[in-house]
Amino acid sequence: MDIPMTRRSFLKIGTIGGLTASTFGFDLKPAFAQVRTLKIARTTETRSICPYCSVSCGVILHTLGDRSKNVRPTVVHVEGDPDHPINQGSLCPKGVTLKENIVNDRRLTQVLYRAPGSDHWEAKSWEWAFDRIALLIKQTRDARLIEKDTRGRILNALTAVGVIGGCTDCTENNYLLVKAFRAGLGVIPLEQQARI
Amino acid sequence: MAGGTLELRRISASKSPAPGIRQMPTVTKYIDTTTCIGCKACEVACQEWNDLPAETTVQIGTYQTLPDMTANFWNLIRFAEYENGGLHWLMRKDQCMHCEDPGCLKACPAPSAIVQYMNGIVDFQQDHCIGCGYCITGCPFNIPKFHNKTKKVYKCTLCVDRVAVGLEPACIKACPTGCLQFGTKSQMVQLAHHRVEQLKNQGYSQATVYDPPGVGGTNVITVLAYGDRPDAYGLPRNPTIPLAVRLWKDVLQWLGNLSIVGGLIIAALHYLRFGPKAVKEEAQAAESGDEI
Numbered sequence: 151m152d153i154p155m156t157r158r159s160f161l162k163i164g165t166i167g168g169l170t171a172s173t174f175g176f177d178l179k180p181a182f183a184q185v186r187t188l189k190i191a192r193t194t195e196t197r198s199i200c201p202y203c204s205v206s207c208g209v210i211l212h213t214l215g216d217r218s219k220n221v222r223p224t225v226v227h228v229e230g231d232p233d234h235p236i237n238q239g240s241l242c243p244k245g246v247t248l249k250e251n252i253v254n255d256r257r258l259t260q261v262l263y264r265a266p267g268s269d270h271w272e273a274k275s276w277e278w279a280f281d282r283i284a285l286l287i288k289q290t291r292d293a294r295l296i297e298k299d300t301r302g303r304i305l306n307a308l309t310a311v312g313v314i315g316g317c318t319d320c321t322e323n324n325y326l327l328v329k330a331f332r333a334g335l336g337v338i339p340l341e342q343q344a345r346i
Numbered sequence: 347m348a349g350g351t352l353e354l355r356r357i358s359a360s361k362s363p364a365p366g367i368r369q370m371p372t373v374t375k376y377i378d379t380t381t382c383i384g385c386k387a388c389e390v391a392c393q394e395w396n397d398l399p400a401e402t403t404v405q406i407g408t409y410q411t412l413p414d415m416t417a418n419f420w421n422l423i424r425f426a427e428y429e430n431g432g433l434h435w436l437m438r439k440d441q442c443m444h445c446e447d448p449g450c451l452k453a454c455p456a457p458s459a460i461v462q463y464m465n466g467i468v469d470f471q472q473d474h475c476i477g478c479g480y481c482i483t484g485c486p487f488n489i490p491k492f493h494n495k496t497k498k499v500y501k502c503t504l505c506v507d508r509v510a511v512g513l514e515p516a517c518i519k520a521c522p523t524g525c526l527q528f529g530t531k532s533q534m535v536q537l538a539h540h541r542v543e544q545l546k547n548q549g550y551s552q553a554t555v556y557d558p559p560g561v562g563g564t565n566v567i568t569v570l571a572y573g574d575r576p577d578a579y580g581l582p583r584n585p586t587i588p589l590a591v592r593l594w595k596d597v598l599q600w601l602g603n604l605s606i607v608g609g610l611i612i613a614a615l616h617y618l619r620f621g622p623k624a625v626k627e628e629a630q631a632a633e634s635g636d637e638i
Contacts, residue, residue: 181353181357181363181364181366183351183354183461183469184351185350185352185507186506186507187507188511188513189397191511229391229516229519229520230520239519240519240520240521240522240524241387241520242522243389243390243520245387246387246391246394
């Protein structure tokens with residue numbers, strides 16, 4: 151189709167059209183806007199317990215990936231577990247920061263040992279630590295076990311060793327703890343975090 | 347599912363889009379200042395969810411984390427002391443109020459930099475932001491904060507990424523006392539008035555719901571025990587969009603548009619009525635004479 155269009159009329163139409171469009175704001179943008187991507191959309195959710203205080207709130211750990219064998223999961227977000235009867239999804243300001251507790255450069259990842267009188271920490275293996283704990287408990291028990299009271303009745307009490315259980319220990323853990331230390335070794339001071 | 351689009355109600359520096367056929371409930375955050383214990387779980391939950399860097403805290407003589415919100419810190423518990431026949435310790439969660447008629451959106455000159463979704467959430471789109479800071483002037487609550495490095499403005503998004511997929515905002519979820527609640531506007535207003543009735547029965551005769559009509563109501567409503575003194579909580583008594591912004595956007599802009607379009611129309615009418623400018627023959631002769 152042949153529309154007669156001179157340079158002058160093209161400029162006229164273009165200018166008037168452009169001005170009108172910008173003045174009245176004819177906006178052909180869609181009436182939708184993209185919202186930020188939900189960062190936990192396909193993360194793996196793992197239920198856990200907050201390790202801080204004895205209230206033991208339920209938390210959900212969101213880790214990258216879907217547990218495929220080639221994925222090394224990293225915690226990307228932590229929030230309260232709405233199905234947990236204690237906190238029902240809420241968390242305190244300390245519990246909300248759990249991710250910083252897990253993904254943290256300053257987190258201890260190995261056993262550190264400071265010898266008596268020493269001024270520095272040494273990295274040790276878990277085997278070394280288990281052996282040393284076992285040895286010291288054995289030595290203390292051998293030296294300090296109270297087998298009988300003043301009237302000659304059997305006690306088998308060990309008051310020189312104390313045991314502290316954590317607030318995240320489940321019933322089975324606590325059963326084993328009591329079984330091993332009170333029934334097994336005779337430890338009297340059994341504590342747990344709820345009373346600290 | 348994740349990161350879809352939301353229908354818009356208002357767009358900055360643009361014509362309002364035509365409303366669609368969908369009915370979407372307006373979402374609202376309820377803040378009860380009387381049951382807030384100032385634990386700041388909401389502050390931390392906000393930082394965690396939005397992956398905001400830690401801000402160095404400032405001691406200002408109260409338990410308040412910072413003197414004011416910053417571009418990296420969108421949710422601040424304000425600790426105020428109010429004396430009224432005894433000392434009252436007031437704690438209020440301060441954040442974007444998500445106004446029904448947002449001053450920031452009205453003042454913004456960058457198309458699409460500030461949007462209001464159909465569900466009432468007012469959100470800044472930093473990729474369209476030109477960093478002029480007019481929204482800071484337009485906000486009656488002094489909420490938007492300028493970031494010096496990125497040269498953009500930031501504020502609470504009401505966790506639109508969570509709300510868009512059907513979750514509650516991060517601060518609401520964290521709150522251990524339940525002084526933060528989330529739901530539709532009508533539900534939250536009902537809850538707030540119920541709480542105000544309770545407070546009145548307990549002797550707080552001035553208890554009110556802070557949902558200021560000057561900005562068309564807000565989608566973050568606050569229950570105040572001392573409703574006669576919103577200033578004690580750091581809230582403006584009757585917030586409105588600043589007069590300068592209203593004059594500029596509602597009057598001056600249209601006067602300017604009118605003068606441009608009016609000028610064009612009059613020029614066109616003049617052309618139709620009188621035709622192109624007739625060059626006088628003498629002048630033409632003189633011109634051609636000059637050329638020779």
